[in-house]
Amino acid sequence: MRKKLVAGNWKMHGSLPENRALLDAIISPIGTFEGVSCAVCVPFPYLFQVQSALQGTSIAWGAQNLSQHEKGAYTGEVSARMLSDFACSYVIIGHSERRSLYREDDKTVAAKFVAAQAGGITPILCVGETLQEREAGVTEQVVARQLDAVIELAGVKALDDAVVAYEPVWAIGTGKTATPEQAQAVHAFIRGKISALAVDVAQKLVIQYGGSVKASSAAQLFAMPDIDGGLIGGASLVAEEFVAICRAAQTGA
Numbered sequence: 001m002r003k004k005l006v007a008g009n010w011k012m013h014g015s016l017p018e019n020r021a022l023l024d025a026i027i028s029p030i031g032t033f034e035g036v037s038c039a040v041c042v043p044f045p046y047l048f049q050v051q052s053a054l055q056g057t058s059i060a061w062g063a064q065n066l067s068q069h070e071k072g073a074y075t076g077e078v079s080a081r082m083l084s085d086f087a088c089s090y091v092i093i094g095h096s097e098r099r100s101l102y103r104e105d106d107k108t109v110a111a112k113f114v115a116a117q118a119g120g121i122t123p124i125l126c127v128g129e130t131l132q133e134r135e136a137g138v139t140e141q142v143v144a145r146q147l148d149a150v151i152e153l154a155g156v157k158a159l160d161d162a163v164v165a166y167e168p169v170w171a172i173g174t175g176k177t178a179t180p181e182q183a184q185a186v187h188a189f190i191r192g193k194i195s196a197l198a199v200d201v202a203q204k205l206v207i208q209y210g211g212s213v214k215a216s217s218a219a220q221l222f223a224m225p226d227i228d229g230g231l232i233g234g235a236s237l238v239a240e241e242f243v244a245i246c247r248a249a250q251t252g253a
């Protein structure tokens, strides 16, 4: 049985005192949960703070982006090596905000995926369709294309050390969660696609759902057979919400 992973994506939010208060409020309740992995993915400047606060707890941490390059003249970029200096377990790759606002294409996302793994960090690879694409009936083609770019560059076995997050763009930050059935259908498609290449990899792969997950919708989503936790934006900034979502992902919850 796959252990669910709930990861907070803080996006560009937070401050030293706000982070402190949030971390203080989530550490002890989450510490009592069993059979679930929890993590927070934070802005780069707060990695040191989060590492200091979370080491020795049950909550892992990570970043929201990294450079595809190992090092060099790339002003403003952050390498996998730098993230591992702060003991990051995870890095979000190919979030739809990066794909759309910063023009990250499938090739760049795949290169970042490889760079993360080369640095010993587990990539959380985001895939998902826009509203226009859903309405045009091409959800599966879009998700397949996004996955194929990574599989072509890294090989299907690379998914052994990765997480996939299905995040329909129309559900992100909009308050419109996909229904559990809508999400399950795409999750099953993703697992089936990978299964056709490597059954063992597909069975172990953690596929998170992301897009307006709230404490009130988490349990129903997590009850679906192919939904292995969530990537949580807005609700990860509210301690009680994030704790409740992690609680809903516990084994047997």
Ligand code: PGA
Binding pocket: 009, 167, 171, 172, 173, 174, 175, 210, 211, 212, 213, 231, 232, 233, 234, 235
């Ligand atoms: P949301 O964001 O939960 O605020 O919709 C999810 C994400 O973008 O990862």
